[in-house]
Amino acid sequence: MPKPDKNEMGVTVKKSDDISEWYTQVIQKAELAEYTGVSGCMIFRPRAYAIWEKLQYFFDTEIKKLGVQNAYFPLFIPEALLKRESEHVAGFAPEVAWVTQGGDSKLNERLAVRPTSETIMYDAYAKWIRSHRDLPLKINQWVNVVRWEFKHPVPFLRSREFLWQEGHTVHAKKDDAETEVLTILEIYRRVFEEMLAIPVFKGKKSVNEKFAGADYSTSVETIVPSGKAVQAATSHHLGQRFAKSFGIEFLDEDGQKKLPFQNSWGFSTRSIGAMILFHGDDKGLVIPPKVAPMHAVIVPILFDDTKEKVLKAANKLKELLKDFAVLLDDRDSYTPGWKFNEWELKGVPLRIEVGPKDVVNDNVVVVRRDTGEKCVVRTKEVAGKVKELLDGIQKNLFERAKSWLKENTADVKNWDEFSKAVEQKKLIRAAWCEKTECAEQIKEKTEGVKVLNIPFEQPKKVSDECAHCKSSAKIVALFAKSY
Amino acid sequence: MPKPDKNEMGVTVKKSDDISEWYTQVIQKAELAEYTGVSGCMIFRPRAYAIWEKLQYFFDTEIKKLGVQNAYFPLFIPEALLKRESEHVAGFAPEVAWVTQGGDSKLNERLAVRPTSETIMYDAYAKWIRSHRDLPLKINQWVNVVRWEFKHPVPFLRSREFLWQEGHTVHAKKDDAETEVLTILEIYRRVFEEMLAIPVFKGKKSVNEKFAGADYSTSVETIVPSGKAVQAATSHHLGQRFAKSFGIEFLDEDGQKKLPFQNSWGFSTRSIGAMILFHGDDKGLVIPPKVAPMHAVIVPILFDDTKEKVLKAANKLKELLKDFAVLLDDRDSYTPGWKFNEWELKGVPLRIEVGPKDVVNDNVVVVRRDTGEKCVVRTKEVAGKVKELLDGIQKNLFERAKSWLKENTADVKNWDEFSKAVEQKKLIRAAWCEKTECAEQIKEKTEGVKVLNIPFEQPKKVSDECAHCKSSAKIVALFAKSY
Numbered sequence: 001m002p003k004p005d006k007n008e009m010g011v012t013v014k015k016s017d018d019i020s021e022w023y024t025q026v027i028q029k030a031e032l033a034e035y036t037g038v039s040g041c042m043i044f045r046p047r048a049y050a051i052w053e054k055l056q057y058f059f060d061t062e063i064k065k066l067g068v069q070n071a072y073f074p075l076f077i078p079e080a081l082l083k084r085e086s087e088h089v090a091g092f093a094p095e096v097a098w099v100t101q102g103g104d105s106k107l108n109e110r111l112a113v114r115p116t117s118e119t120i121m122y123d124a125y126a127k128w129i130r131s132h133r134d135l136p137l138k139i140n141q142w143v144n145v146v147r148w149e150f151k152h153p154v155p156f157l158r159s160r161e162f163l164w165q166e167g168h169t170v171h172a173k174k175d176d177a178e179t180e181v182l183t184i185l186e187i188y189r190r191v192f193e194e195m196l197a198i199p200v201f202k203g204k205k206s207v208n209e210k211f212a213g214a215d216y217s218t219s220v221e222t223i224v225p226s227g228k229a230v231q232a233a234t235s236h237h238l239g240q241r242f243a244k245s246f247g248i249e250f251l252d253e254d255g256q257k258k259l260p261f262q263n264s265w266g267f268s269t270r271s272i273g274a275m276i277l278f279h280g281d282d283k284g285l286v287i288p289p290k291v292a293p294m295h296a297v298i299v300p301i302l303f304d305d306t307k308e309k310v311l312k313a314a315n316k317l318k319e320l321l322k323d324f325a326v327l328l329d330d331r332d333s334y335t336p337g338w339k340f341n342e343w344e345l346k347g348v349p350l351r352i353e354v355g356p357k358d359v360v361n362d363n364v365v366v367v368r369r370d371t372g373e374k375c376v377v378r379t380k381e382v383a384g385k386v387k388e389l390l391d392g393i394q395k396n397l398f399e400r401a402k403s404w405l406k407e408n409t410a411d412v413k414n415w416d417e418f419s420k421a422v423e424q425k426k427l428i429r430a431a432w433c434e435k436t437e438c439a440e441q442i443k444e445k446t447e448g449v450k451v452l453n454i455p456f457e458q459p460k461k462v463s464d465e466c467a468h469c470k471s472s473a474k475i476v477a478l479f480a481k482s483y
Numbered sequence: 484m485p486k487p488d489k490n491e492m493g494v495t496v497k498k499s500d501d502i503s504e505w506y507t508q509v510i511q512k513a514e515l516a517e518y519t520g521v522s523g524c525m526i527f528r529p530r531a532y533a534i535w536e537k538l539q540y541f542f543d544t545e546i547k548k549l550g551v552q553n554a555y556f557p558l559f560i561p562e563a564l565l566k567r568e569s570e571h572v573a574g575f576a577p578e579v580a581w582v583t584q585g586g587d588s589k590l591n592e593r594l595a596v597r598p599t600s601e602t603i604m605y606d607a608y609a610k611w612i613r614s615h616r617d618l619p620l621k622i623n624q625w626v627n628v629v630r631w632e633f634k635h636p637v638p639f640l641r642s643r644e645f646l647w648q649e650g651h652t653v654h655a656k657k658d659d660a661e662t663e664v665l666t667i668l669e670i671y672r673r674v675f676e677e678m679l680a681i682p683v684f685k686g687k688k689s690v691n692e693k694f695a696g697a698d699y700s701t702s703v704e705t706i707v708p709s710g711k712a713v714q715a716a717t718s719h720h721l722g723q724r725f726a727k728s729f730g731i732e733f734l735d736e737d738g739q740k741k742l743p744f745q746n747s748w749g750f751s752t753r754s755i756g757a758m759i760l761f762h763g764d765d766k767g768l769v770i771p772p773k774v775a776p777m778h779a780v781i782v783p784i785l786f787d788d789t790k791e792k793v794l795k796a797a798n799k800l801k802e803l804l805k806d807f808a809v810l811l812d813d814r815d816s817y818t819p820g821w822k823f824n825e826w827e828l829k830g831v832p833l834r835i836e837v838g839p840k841d842v843v844n845d846n847v848v849v850v851r852r853d854t855g856e857k858c859v860v861r862t863k864e865v866a867g868k869v870k871e872l873l874d875g876i877q878k879n880l881f882e883r884a885k886s887w888l889k890e891n892t893a894d895v896k897n898w899d900e901f902s903k904a905v906e907q908k909k910l911i912r913a914a915w916c917e918k919t920e921c922a923e924q925i926k927e928k929t930e931g932v933k934v935l936n937i938p939f940e941q942p943k944k945v946s947d948e949c950a951h952c953k954s955s956a957k958i959v960a961l962f963a964k965s966y
Contacts, residue, residue, distance in 0.1 A: 034607050034610065034611075036556075036557055036603065036607070037561045037563075037564060038559050038561055038594060041557035041559055042557065043554065043555070043556050043557065043607055044554055044555035044556075045554055046552035046553060046554045046622065049553050049554045050552070050553070052555075053553065069529035069532075069533070070529060070532050070533070070536065071526065071527055071528055071529045071532045072527035072532055072535075072627075072646060073519075073527075074519055074521060074524035074525065074526065074644055075524070075558075075596075075627055075629065075644055076521050076524055076580075076644070078520045078521055080520075081520060093586075094586045094587070095586055096585075096586060097559075097582045097584070097585050097594075098583065098584040098585075099580045099581060099582050099583075099596065100581065100582075100583045100584060101580070101581040101583060101593075102579075102580050102581075102631035103576075103577045103578055103579060103631050103633070104577070110584075111521060111580075113558075113582065113596070120519065123519070123520070124519070124526055127517065128517075133814070133816065139529065143627070144555075144558055144626070144627070146558065146559075148585035150586070161557055161558055161559070163555060331616070
């Protein structure tokens with residue numbers, strides 16, 4: 001089979017016309033993901049995995065500053081262990097992939113492929129924790145997890161297997177645990193806003209949307225240009241419920257045996273999906289510089305008679321930019337135009353063109369991926385300019401995303417406005433009564449709109465009545481359909 | 484339950500008396516591993532996982548220099564896909580853990596939990612590779628794998644789930660592929676010799692011990708003080724067999740469709756087990772400085788009247804050592820003696836004691852974990868001395884390991900000597916005929932001794948006859964029982 005031609009290579013649909021098809025094309029053509037024979041199980045190709053590595057590095061560095069240590073707990077959780085905490089198992093059992101055979105033998109007990117690791121970790125914690133001196137215990141793991149969902153899978157955003165980190169900490173005092181919940185949530189905000197240039201809302205999950213087994217859950221949430229919300233990360237306070245179920249106790253300084261307080265928190269590779277949807281455009285992927293595996297690509301404009309000189313200049317340029325991740329695309333078999341399209345599709349933040357005239361003038365042309373803006377830069381000033389442009393792109397993407405989010409947020413007073421905003425696929429802010437039945441009715445009437453969270457920074461309340469049931473409403477909540 | 488007393492805390496058996504019990508105690512008491520309810524599935528606790536992170540960092544940096552990119556392929560491999568390469572599946576099928584249920588539904592096709600990822604990766608490679616321009620393709624992943632073995636599990640060394648990296652590369656030319664096999668093997672040698680201070684032998688696997696589906700396999704091998712061999716890492720040349728089975732073809736520069744040549748290579752968390760067995764002593768774990776998560780522990784000697792001064796000096800010391808990973812153990816509730824034992828058990832390379840007299844004299848006492856040697860160091864010279872001692876420990880551990888290995892290697896001429904060396908649990912070097920039946924007979928007669936590899940650096944051949952069957956022997960092979 002020959003290489004696909006230029007048209008096939010590029011994205012053939014506009015993002016605004018059919019975002020779902022656009023997304024499917026981008027993840028494949030920009031070589032981010034590949035489908036496999038198992039529905040919902042996808043390949044994270046190097047271009048996507050490298051973004052994940054950047055996020056890992058940032059988050060891992062931050063949690064290590066807090067004294068969190070990495071570990072690895074088994075993939076397989078015996079059925080009885082998974083069932084020990086009743087509220088928790090009810091939340092996960094319908095989505096568990098079960099191992100029932102080892103080689104030719106039937107196993108005595110089914111083994112769950114971890115959907116999350118509270119149960120297997122806390123069983124061990126009960127062995128390790130004896131005294132207040134063993135606390136706080138702060139362990140994190142970077143692992144694959146499996147949730148055998150039956151909804152339509154969407155690569156990155158809703159896949160049966162995904163990659164995440166899960167932190168599980170134990171504290172002697174409730175206060176310390178609750179402080180940590182918010183400290184971690186703030187790091188998640190930074191992962192999304194500072195690294196991925198995605199604005200998010202910090203808040204508390206409603207009772208019916210909280211993590212199965214948690215006292216309460218907090219989250220960072222956003223809505224992406226498909227009009228669907230993404231729960232970007234969660235940080236849960238588990239209280240003492242798991243400690244009770246798993247027998248985690250400690251001897252406190254006062255000589256008393258006590259139950260500790262626990263947290264768990266995680267974010268996953270769905271963050272990559274949100275990034276693709278937020279920043280991509282009709283030409284393909286746009287990667288924020290802070291998570292870009294490659295900052296710039298140098299494309300030399302080659303003609304037979306000046307080839308040698310231009311290549312020399314391009315190599316010198318690469319040397320000048322050695323503090324950045326730069327590729328010199330000196331492939332002979334593609335035209336500059338082909339290369340421009342390819343690297344735009346793949347979302348590289350900057351393209352640097354160097355041709356015969358540039359060599360004569362000791363210039364290069366630098367092109368921004370986010371705006372298409374071109375500028376001519378003196379060769380000797382290129383490193384400083386690249387730094388400045390990368391910072392500018394990071395900032396611009398975030399500002400643009402914030403504007404988009406603002407335009408696509410609706411403050412609604414009543415059910416009419418609410419319904420209209422649902423149709424327009426907006427992020428809805430509405431006064432809400434906090435009743436579980438009310439949330440369930442909203443979900444039913446709207447075919448899936450749910451409470452994302454109750455933002456900590458409460459927006460101005462435009463009504464004192466619940467936008468749905470009209471009963472008294474103390475808070476404003478965020479609503480949308482979600483992945 | 485109260486804290487265990489000092490005797491219970493330490494290792495209660497000598498390494499030379501019962502190395503198996505010694506190992507079991509060390510991995511638990513030094514907090515490296517924890518057993519779980521599922522046989523063969525263990526917890527990698529933070530102290531062990533941190534060693535793995537050091538090895539990952541070293542190896543990952545080296546392979547990225549070669550242009551290898553990280554990715555992530557699904558955990559689940561459909562049964563039909565696993566079976567596509569007949570020799571390969573025969574090698575792995577008896578050890579596969581099978582997922583047969585998702586939630587409450589029975590799956591249409593069983594899914595293998597990956598024992599290794601050749602099949603799922605090469606199915607994708609067939610989609611991605613079209614032209615010589617797509618080659619070489621070099622992808623690696625750091626993942627968990629499961630091999631449902633029925634042998635007695637040994638944490639780190641033989642567990643049903645373990646962590647590893649698997650690199651899978653595709654090359655247009657056989658030469659390039661074969662060169663890479665050895666380039667990677669050399670990085671493995673460095674992982675073991677330079678990082679873990681474990682001497683290894685590079686060589687080629689015998690035909691009956693090669694990887695299922697490979698043209699040939701190479702490995703680094705060693706024997707540890709339990710008298711058992713550890714296959715430390717392997718680098719396989721797969722030839723074109725998988726390319727044929729999975730339909731991987733490329734259009735070469737000459738316009739011809741061709742089958743590419745493939746390699747795969749991996750090393751795993753079993754390396755940690757080898758390290759524990761090689762360097763540990765009767766006091767517990769000894770960690771080579773290059774993989775030690777903590778280089779030194781500062782233990783202040785505290786008395787009521789001088790406490791403040793000593794703590795101040797200890798904090799200053801920590802500041803002077805900020806380029807190293809240093810813990811200041813200022814816990815009030817333990818005596819210095821208790822702390823000495825604890826950190827020896829946990830293998831920290833250096834202990835730095837600072838007491839009232841040291842403060843007066845502006846000295847500290849530095850104690851080596853490997854030799855127990857103490858030296859008094861001027862405070863202002865401590866950073867330089869710590870660096871020097873860490874280098875010295877790394878070197879000493881490797882030299883000591885090499886001497887031990889030399890003493891425990893036997894060059895044997897005939898079956899009498901061979902059998903005696905088996906009894907003495909030595910690493911055996913013997914002339915060998917390279918026949919599969921001969922290797923099988925040796926294994927049977929000795930209850931498990933096998934050919935480890937045929938070293939590239941051939942030792943002096945002490946006979947021209949196979950030490951077992953007496954037929955003509957061209958090479959010397961390494962033999963031992965192995966994990």
